[in-house]
Amino acid sequence: MKNSYLWILLIIFIGTGCSCKKNNEDQGDQDQPVKNITILYTNDEHGWMASNDDADGAPGIMKMWKSLEGYDGSDAFLVLSGGDMWSGPALSTWFEGKSMVEVMNAMEYDAAVIGNHEFDFTVEILEERLQEMDFPLLAANITTKSGNQIPGFALPYMIEDCNGVKVGIVGLASTTTPWTTFPANVEDYNFTDYEDALIKYVPEAKNDGAEVIIVAGHICESEMEALIPVAKAQGVTIITGGHCHEKVAKMQDGVLLIEAGSYMRNYAKVELSYDKNSGNTSIISYTLVENNKGSLDNDVENIVSYWQQEEQNALGEVIGYCSATIERGSAGMANMITDSWLVSYPDAHVSLTNAGGIRQDIPAGDITLGTIVGVLPFENSIIKLELTGEQLIECIDYLLPGGMTTIEGYNFLDGTPVDYSTTYTVLITDYLYSLSNSDFSKYDPDPEFTSSNYRDPTIDWIKSLNTTTQDPLNNYLDNTPRR
Ligand SMILES: [Zn+2]
Incomplete structure (x- = not known):
């Protein structure tokens, strides 16, 4: 009998929400x-x-x-x-x-x-x-x-x-x-x-x-x-x-x-x-x-x-146009980002980034600075390394490559194979460089630190294309997988 009384009370308390809680307190719920x-x-x-x-x-x-x-x-x-x-x-x-x-x-x-x-x-x-x-x-x-x-x-x-x-x-x-x-x-x-x-x-x-x-x-x-x-x-x-x-x-x-x-x-x-x-x-x-x-x-x-207004004030500048969503995990997205680094640093041969640094899609419509900040949100900078072809191939593992492909061997985009003994200039993020298990720091302990955030070259490249509804960014993507 006692138990059923308790259950009735419980049901009342659960069922009637906040006003009930206040009543409980008033009526000595402490007991x-x-x-x-x-x-x-x-x-x-x-x-x-x-x-x-x-x-x-x-x-x-x-x-x-x-x-x-x-x-x-x-x-x-x-x-x-x-x-x-x-x-x-x-x-x-x-x-x-x-x-x-x-x-x-x-x-x-x-x-x-x-x-x-x-x-x-x-x-x-x-x-x-x-x-x-x-x-x-x-x-x-x-x-x-x-x-x-x-x-x-x-x-x-x-x-x-x-x-x-x-x-x-x-x-x-x-x-x-x-x-x-x-x-x-x-x-x-x-x-x-x-x-x-x-x-x-x-x-x-x-x-x-x-x-x-x-x-x-x-x-x-x-x-x-x-x-x-x-x-x-x-x-x-x-x-x-x-x-x-x-x-x-x-x-x-x-x-x-x-x-x-x-x-x-x-x-x-x-x-x-x-x-x-x-x-x-x-x-x-x-x-x-x-x-x-x-x-x-x-x-x-x-x-x-x-805060949306604050974002609009800071990052609302439209830098391009996209006619169809560019998906976060797509080859087009990865290739655009890594290849844009090579446009900003034309003396480099290869660029490498990690998929985890790319965080969201570019939706169809106007592309603002804020869009790219969302895609590449981290405070990571680009650094330049000197690696032999052999070291590069050893490090490339799970990374997304710019300027080259790892499908059917290791080749530059023009088909030239990566040479094991040649030294190449390679762009990566300071994030990748500073990982404790990173071979990059072992192979080049004295890299060149640039002042570019890893998103800056992508923004510059998109801006340079002056894309429009008639000529969207999608027309400029290389959608061929490289790994
Ligand atoms: Zn987490």
Whole structure:
């Protein structure tokens, strides 16, 4: 009898949303032993705050949170990001994430994990963003090389009071960070083992009073799965992920794994209850929700519009015209970028870049400076190396080549084979050069650093063509694959 009464109460509380919560407080909800919490989660937002062809951006998510989930900013909601918040379209990248922070403040995020791309603009800029953020950055597995301490910009965990329940959130940064952001930006830090961090910090969070433990990670599904045994042993209820842009929502061995895709195209919603008397946590429901309802939150939309105007002022210059989408992963895109470097540096023979440095399509229509900033968003510069043909072939591996092809042997575009003993001038990014496993630095320890960002030659080349609706950029692409 008691139980059924409790369930009726629970149903009332879940069913009627925010106004009910206020009533609960007025009527002494503190006495109710079972508390409900709703977690709203996004990851790998990558600055995709504006509504676009694929999703309704941050204003769409906020609208859905308010209208579908009853989100009222109250402490019965826990809003988390799995990291990689801001490297992406010019709307975020050009402002080094400042615009994205404003949007996430307005959405009242409670915390974010530190993604590898949070370091893209240097730790100094990360700390600037942190000053603007109304929420902390979490990572329990970043330590300073100098003092073996968690750095000042990170908290290993936080305890959030959610509807009367103390929720401990332990953050995990990706151990790939030293090579998935610009290596020099994180050279002062170690990114340490996930399990060790949980074994150290989950008990600390519990000692600090955490009743429910969530591990919020910028980690992929396979890494989440690998952590299940230690998570179970430590009493972790949920592991969230990011970095790999996967969609994950599943119970595995009693631990809930959640990852909500990327680019604000989805969010995850988890409802859980905690029984103060028994200390039991129950997952009531979990789901991934698509952000495509077509309705926008005005306040968040106003912030996005403000920054769109700022982008227009800074990067609105039209530099060309595209009649059909040039896809991010296409040969036409790769060849255009790498070949444009050789136009800017005609004394070089070959250029090489990595597919990961190319981040979005060029959509049909006018091409602005902002378009290309979004395609090539990183603060990477071009450097010139001297490599023998043999060294070049050894290094070319997975890279996208300009000026040559790796199909049916290693040949320049005019058909001349690469000669093993000849020395060639090769253009790469300082990012590729500074990777710790890079052979480039071994083969040429004294390269020439140019002042060109890796996007500059592409912008210059597109401008030089004066493309129009009658004569679009697509006419000038070399669409033949080279690897
Ligand atoms: Zn990442």
